[in-house]
Amino acid sequence: MTSDKQDNNQGIYRHDGENLPEHSGHDSSVIAEQQVRLYWRANIMLLLKLLTVWFVVSFGFAILLREWLNEFQFFGFKLGFWFGQQGAIYVFVILIFVYAWRMKQIDREFGVDDDNNDGGGQ
Numbered sequence: 001m002t003s004d005k006q007d008n009n010q011g012i013y014r015h016d017g018e019n020l021p022e023h024s025g026h027d028s029s030v031i032a033e034q035q036v037r038l039y040w041r042a043n044i045m046l047l048l049k050l051l052t053v054w055f056v057v058s059f060g061f062a063i064l065l066r067e068w069l070n071e072f073q074f075f076g077f078k079l080g081f082w083f084g085q086q087g088a089i090y091v092f093v094i095l096i097f098v099y100a101w102r103m104k105q106i107d108r109e110f111g112v113d114d115d116n117n118d119g120g121g122q
Helices: 004-009 033-064 079-110
Strands: none
Touching: 033 079
16 A cells, blocks of 8 residues: 555545645635525526527527518518528527626626636636
8 A cells, every 4th residue: 555645646636635736816715605696696597588589589480470570581581481590590609609708797797707817826
């Protein structure tokens, strides 16, 4: 059986405090439980809003409102058809970018972003 020191030299991770990974500047400040709840509330609210847009575009515009939207033209195509074939896909891609942008803002607001602006960490 080998000693802990030999195991540490071989790269085996132990919880004895000798070889713990380096902490970033964000690790030094612990987020209060209330802040965690507010963070997840903001996250879930953003998801609900984006999923609502996704549902309205994919199901509402492409299926339920297709006949009414087909009365309008968009680039020479009936609008309901266009949403069913291409428009919904464009909206989905836009939603991905909106989610990434807003989550970065929310992460910064609550101090859980991955940026090392404080000079600490790696």
